Amino acid sequence: MPPASSPGSQVSRFTTLDRAQRVRFRRAVALMVMTLAVPGSAQLVAGNRRVGRIAMRTWMGLGVALLLSVVVSYFSHGFAFWAVSNTWLLGLARLVLMALAVGWALLFMDAWRLGQPLELQRQHRLAVVGVNGFLCFSVAGALLFGAHMVGVQRQFMITMFGDGPVVGAHDGRFNMLLLGGDSGAGRWGLRPDSLTVASIDARTGKTVLIGLPRNMSNFPFAEGSVMAEQFPDGFDCDECYLNGVSTWAGDHTDLFKGSKTPGVDATVSAVEGVTGLKINYWAMVNLAGFRNLVDAVGGVTLTVRERIPVGLPYDDFYRFIEPGTRKLDGMDTLWFARARDGSDDYSRMARQKCVMNAMLQQISPQDALRNFSKIAAASSEMISTNVPKGEVDTFLDLAIKAKSQKIGTVSLVPPKIVTADPDINLVHSMVAAAIDRAEGVKPAPATTEAAPATSEAGDQTSDETAAGTTSPSTPGPTTTPAPVTGGSVGSLKDGYAANQADDLGSVC
Template sequence: MGQLPTMPETAWATMRATADDRAARVRYRRALMLMVMTLVLPGSAQLVAGNRRVGRVATRIWVALIVAAVVGAVLAALDHEYAFWFVSDPRALGAIRLALMVLAVGWALLFLDAWRIGQPLSLSLGHRRTVVGLNGVLCFSVAGTLLFGAHLVGVQRSFILTTFSGDTVHGTHDGRYNVLLVGGDSGAGRWGLRTDSMTIASIDASTGKTVLIGLPRNMTDFPFAKGSVMRKAWPHGFNCGYPSCELNGVNTWVGDHLSLFKGVKDPGMDATISAAEGITGLKVSYWSFVNLAGFRDLVDAVGGVTLDVRQPIPVGGLGADVTGYIKPGVRKLNGFDTLWFARSRDSSDDYSRMARQKCVMNAMLHQVSPETVLTKFEKIAKASSQMISTDIPATEVDRFMGLALKAKGQPVATLSLVPPLVDTAHPDIALIRRKVDAAIRASEHPSSAAHHHRRKSPSTVTGGSIGSLHTGYAANDSTDLTDSC
């Protein structure tokens, strides 16, 4: 028999090198595939090539999370109040935050294990560097995203716990929530010393339709609610003489007579609420203090607010130099200019300013979208926590979020208790209560608007508001603030 031909040694070496290259490429693709599998379906890499017990646990957890997310999304789409509860309940937020942190750590460990299963030491140096780099990017990207989500959830939870610290849930009164909004410059501990504005937001508990009832800070000779401490101290009305017995002086008087309010958590607010109830005849459900410096930050956080500036609005004045003007036109204002638009009193009066404040409230309600809240959430939460203190309990936040969403798509009505309708020095309380009732009825039943018809908007503009002190300002008495601003 003849001998088989021998292959040159160089040919054998070439074949071995080619086989080694193919094997190296297979190992490289396998390592990459294990990481991709971990990204798409955590635990699948372990099921295929690693610890199957770990893989089964990881995949089951992942599938359970996907199912829970889908079910939650469906429930949120069908019932908005469920979604609002989910993002406002401190216990639910705490559980979500913990789950995100555990998921971040667990997923990162699965990526590291997938890298180990891929046998990085068997790869060429170039392939090894690529696998290590890609694994690091995926590991830190996924874990970082989840940890950032946990941070945002923590911010929301902290905001809810810090801001909504009330401990008593109040029901509706005649089917409405009446929330007293107080604006000022100072912190929550000093709010009454520098009260800037007072408004009762009367909200229909079913539809969210809202009537803003403005209380002038210079009103005097008004009664307090029956049965209140202030009613016992001032049975014939708050009429000790100008200016110490104006509405915004109630807290100052309370500070000098704290012995009358033993056991009352917040005497100044308690007294101011009794004044608002005595004037309007409404039962106040909750109160909210708005720090106006924080309001400026909130406007900046949402990217500004668009307002129709009808006249140059002075920045500064009344004891200080006017440093500039907000120019007329439909303009998107930042927080600084929005605050001055709402507060400026130079070349105008308190009632014109109240009208502008109502326009700002209306613009904020209708212009701040859910998309803006989601994309700028952390800034908004930070500004809001500095801006608001309230006795609304955390358990009621979801209810008011739902009402705010309903109110967003509806006209906001307003009634300010100012001249020429009301003589703030000697207010006709019976007239005020009739007007308040009529405004609320007109909001609930538009067909009854004849009881509270909107006056034709005056052609004059004074102090930046449509109307004048003599004829009244349109935004102070309107069934639709958008048309009056």
């Protein structure tokens, strides 16, 4: 009979086996952690070194490229805006992220194989499978989600923006025509609810909002345009208003050969004739999509000065937004900007400018990132524009600059402008003066002979009073509160503050 082993030797043997199992388990886990920290390092140590070198070089190269991109973007926002708006680069990034997800997952699986799971104890084997599965799906899932987000951004750029020609700044400014209406994107037969020109300094982003009343008539069109040929004496037909120009053009599309948007083209020529500005680009805002955009960013905080009706008296959802500073959802923000019950068009124009200011100031990059998919979907439904994809980075950069600056406004409305028969020379001088003030150009002092003839000095004083500023000869502020009419500071007789201001935020 073989000699019986002593109990001490059996304990020693089991202890050695347990220690070996624990070493193998730690080795298997270490290989997976190495793959997580430095993809390819596990293969370089314990597997196919060629695969390991390729994986590590790829990982290091992408890491250096990402680091350099972050550094450059920190010092130059323009590079970041170019990167997120370049469809070719976004397509490449999407493919790279998808390939990384698949490749990294394969490296995790190979690291699990290198850990020799069949030689592990059952509980260790199950633990290794769990850790490997968690790391594999977490990393691959994060990369695939990133690829999805990049794909959303790329599709957004393709859907939203066109491939038209790039138009340089005019006299150092980009002039963007913003049209608002109930039509779906791409439908141009409607009468726009609102017409605003955003004149943006091409260097500083300083913005002036120029509001045009939809009921303006007897105005000229830009020289040389189709509409100027048809109406050489101005848009003076019966019931012919500024918001009806697009409808007229839609009924006479044969005059606009080769144009995909005759209604917008005609409206642009009208706005250029009225304001004296050359329009660079236009954007058509579908107000129903605007509601979804506000909801996507979590609402907008606005100062409600009077009860604003939501809906019309016969609507089942008819109610009021009560006065106070409050955060409004998309539905309430839309009606704050559009309501006319107990109000007038010019008060509504003032409220619309306050909404524009709030949207610009309150939507932060953090909000945009958190709600990116919702914002992209809402924006695609909301806006049609002829801004080319190659110019998006320029306007993103200008929008960031504009956030830190005061927004000026000038509206071509009563009491200074008679909308039924506007004085176009006065309109041009008002627009030029507002832009000059935004650029810090002081108005030339009015001479004794010029004042009675043009009343420009009086007009300038009115502008400054509406903007909340005073001239040296003006008495100090009184204790009488400013009137509020239709939810806007001011009145139809004296004008609304938000329609004539050098600092829109201070009067909203």
